[in-house]
Structure formats: C-alpha cells, structure tokens
Amino acid sequence: MDQTLIEVEGVTKSFVVRRRAGRLRRTREVVNAVAGLDFTVRRGEMVGYIGPNGAGKSTTVKMLTGILLPSTGRLRVAGADPVRDRVRLAQRMGVVFGQRTTLWWDLPLRDSYELARRIYRIPAGTYARNLDRCVELLELGPLLDVPVRQLSLGQRMRGDIAAALLHEPEVLYLDEPTIGLDVVSKRRVREFLAQTNAERGTTVLLTTHDLTDIEQLCSRVMVIDHGRVVYDGGLDGLHRQGRSERTLVVDLERELPPIELHGTRLVRREGTRQWLAFPASASAAPLVAELAGRYELRDLSVREPEIEDVIARMYGEAERTAATVARIG
Amino acid sequence: MAETRSFVGGGAARWDVVHAVRCYGHIVRMWIRAALAYPASFWMTMAGNLAASGMDFVVIVVMFLHTHALGGWSLPQVAFLYGTSGVTLGLADIFVGSMDQLGVRVREGSVDTVLVRPVPALAQIAGDRFALRRIGRVLQSGAVLTWSLLRLDLSWTPLKVLVFASLVLCGTVIFGSVFVGGSACHFFMADAAEVQNSFTYGGATMLQYPPTIYARDIVRGTVFGVPLAFVNWLPALYLLGRDDPLGLPSWFRFASPLAALLCATAAGLLWRTGLRSYRSTGS
Incomplete structure (x- = not known):
C-alpha cells in the first residue's frame, strides 16, 4: 500500500486584495499567502505545523481540506485532488477548527453527534462503538445531555474533537486544538490524540502555538514562515537551530x-x-x-520556550548571517 | 468542475441528492428543536411575524374604505394577489429564507465548516438557522387567500385547479430561486442582503397590488427581468379572467412552470459560480 497520504508539490496561493485609494481609484495588490510549499506526510504520521500568525498555516489547511483552490502546484490527499473530490474526501477526513465550534449551541451535545452520524452516513454499530470510545477517553459521559452553550471551553473542545472522529477519518486536521484550555483539558486532549494515532493509525496534522503539544505528540514538526516551509524535522533540531x-x-x-x-x-x-x-x-x-x-x-x-521566540531567533539568526555575508561580500 | 461531478453521473449522483435532502431535513429538525428550547421566545416571535405581515393587508383594506377598485381590481381580487404573493413568499422564506445570513457566515469564515462535510454546501446552508416562526406569514396570507377564494366564486374547472396549484408551487420556486441567487451574491459582494431583500420582500409587496397600478415598464421588468410576474400576476389574469395590461400572448399566463425552471437553473448556476469564487479567493 502507498504510504504517502499527503503530497504537496510547489503549491502557491495568492490573493488579490483591493484597496480603496482615493475616491474612485482602487489599487490591486497581490498577496502571496503561500509561496511555494513542498512536503509529504506519510500515513500514520503526527505532524506539528507551526509558524507565526499570517505565515500561511490556515491557508495550507484550507487547501488540504479542499476549501481553497491552490493558485499553482499539485496537491493530493489519499491520491485525490481535495478541491475536485471535496465531498468524497470529506468522508475520509476530520477537521477541528480550534476557535470555531461545529457543535449545536442550544442542543445537548448528543444531538450534534446524531447529526454527524447522518451527515457521514455512519453505520449504527460503528457509530455506537466510536461514540463509546470517545465518551470514555474524553470523559464526555456526564456532558452528553448538557446543552453545548453550558459547556466550558475545554469541554467543548473535547466535544468537537469527538465529533470529528466518529466517522473514523484517515486524516485529522486540528487547528489550535489546545488554545485557551486549562491544564487538565490540555492533557486529556493530548492523551486522546496520541492514543487515536497509535491505535487507529490516524494521520494527524495539527497547527499550534504551544510547543508542549508538539513535544508530547509529534515526532515531526514543520515550521512555515512567509508561505514557505523553513524547517522540517524533529523538535530537537528546531531547538538547536533556533537556539531556544x-x-x-x-x-x-x-x-x-x-x-x-x-x-x-x-x-x-x-x-x-x-x-x-x-x-x-x-x-x-x-x-x-x-x-x-x-x-x-x-x-x-x-x-x-515560546514558539514565537524560537522562530524569531531562527530568523534573526538567518537574517544576521545574510547581512554579514552581504557586508563582507 | 467539482460540483458538476458530484451532481451529474448516474446512480451515485441520485444518492447524493437523496442524502442532501435528508441532511437538509435533519438540520431543519435540529433548528426547530433548538428554537423550542426557548418556547416563550418562539411563540412571541411567531405572533410578531403574524401581526407584522397582517399590517400590509390592513393597509389595503383601509384603501378600499375610500374606493371600490384599485387599478380596476376589486377588494377580493386584490386579496387574491395579496394572499398568493404572501403564501408563496412565505413558503420560500421558510425553506431557504435564512440564506440571507450567508453574508455573516462568509465574514465570520464559518462557511469553511460546511465545506469540510460530505454534503453539498447548498443543502447545509439552506437548512441553517431554519425558523419555523416564519410560518406566520403563510398562515396569515393563507387566511386572506381563503377569504378571497370564498368571495370570488371562480367557477372552478380542472384546468383552473391545476393553474392554481402550479401558481403556489412555481411561485414558491421563483421566490426561492431569488433567495438562493441573491445569497450567492454574498460570495462576491460585501453586503448583498439589501439587494436580495428588495427583490424578495420588496417584490412580494409589489405583487400584492394589481399590475395595472404600476408603470408599464416596471411590469415589463417583472416579466422579462426578474420574472416575479409569473408568481401570481400572470396566472391570476387567467384565474380571475382579466385582460393583460401589457397585451402579452395568452400563453404567458400558463408559462409559470417554465419561468420557475429558468429561475431555478439560473439560481443554481449563480450559486455554483459564487461557491467557486469563494474557494479561489477565500473570505
């Protein structure tokens, strides 16, 4: 079986931003959100995807999930083009947008899962088994019949993660899954993700600002800045390179x-x-x-260390070196 | 091309449509239950909707206290226009009316959550924020329509029954298409809600009055532009046995299904273009 799940080759994404300049004149400005990405992710890998705000992280995730069409380049998930095969691929992936819940605010948590069962056409047996597993590992039992609006942020995030896994996706995209959570919830979420990855072989790509997430979950970390992958490897190497x-x-x-x-x-x-x-x-x-x-x-x-500091130092270092070289040369 | 693929192409496509309709139905049931979580608020807004849409008719009745005809149309005849306009708009409003909230979703970026699910986006967004309280308009307009039918004595024939049934169905489809097409504009424009409202709610108010009171160019616009005349004006000419102020060929009175089909197709294309534009430009 092909072990590559995600292939990204020379992918760019640029947006045209129109600005008002004067009364009627408008200027067009092209912004390169992603300026040439190349990477692959194997099945069963757990990859941390980090970078400063505006570096192109969410644009990448949006292209991988088929929400956005790349401007150029080739992008494949499980051999399929995410944009063209969006609906079919959606069946095989789970997505959690950290600060945006997909749960139903006014209804008990259980109802959101019932909707997921119908949307993903999950067979009854599979649904029951997966729900039981999530309920047990994420300790959702007492929350199932509580309206989502009454849940704490950590409880809601646990609920969202469960909702994204009921249909047994092959790949899970997580956008800041631990942001704003208390220590206990963070630990529970991390343990659950690690276990899901180990038991199910679910491929996980997570964006985060919390280096502890990566330390505890990911053997591999990709750093993106100004729309390019600037580091791809282990966390140790990142610390060495960033002198963190x-x-x-x-x-x-x-x-x-x-x-x-x-x-x-x-x-x-x-x-x-x-x-x-x-x-x-x-x-x-x-x-x-x-x-x-x-x-x-x-x-x-x-x-x-704070992720921003590590990256900033990495860049500071790179720029200083470049400047020195320029002065000498 | 993505959407074409998922809709056209044999058995799998039909299954997709069935699945989309089922999911729409389930989303709708969830919103009804969510609304009933606050029963007092639900019933109050429902009563409010009833009263608000009733005010329009009060205006018409007040006018008839001073005159016997409006543009040559009697009160029961105008009530027929009022009722059919309200019922069709109301039904379309129930099914897809909440799509005018799409602009908010585009700005918030919550359209993304819809696009990562294996159900066509239209089915999910049409069911979003479904509001059963909107049935108020249908009930109130339906009551006026019933009264007008009782007063008019239309001497029903099978063809008239058919035209009447098609009026309600096609009118709903036409208004629904305007809602969907208008919503699709949210993908291109910052605030398309007002434009859309002027065609739906504004258009429905216009259709409450006889075409004879408007300038001919406006009426022509509703035939050949945004084809709202096919909702009730043209079929009403046949049902009420009246002359066409534009002098159009008589088959126009039976052309509502064709107009509805054209509208639905145009709305579908516009929606797809909008979604494609969203996916290449982002929010």
Missing part, C-alpha cells in the same frame, strides 16, 4: 544579588524572583540540584 532557551524561574527566600550559575544567564531580576535562561537542549536537573544546594529556595519552575 528554557527559563528557570527561581523564587528565593530573600532578595539576593544576581545568581551566577554555569550554563545559565540571568535575564531578569525582580525582588526575590530571578529568571535564568539555559539552552533548551540541556537538562534542567543538574541546574536545579545546584541551585537547591546553594540557595534557600521558596519555589522553582521551568518555563518552556
């Missing part, structure tokens, strides 16, 4: 001069609290041990 740093937030018993600790640098100090940055690739354990030995600590926590 984690931060130790140290709460001391009393105010002290700046802590000097090998392998870290002080980035901020405020009263009894100090922030120490260290390379994301290094382990926090020895640093914590040494701090605990040298100081009286009230509290200590480790902050993961």
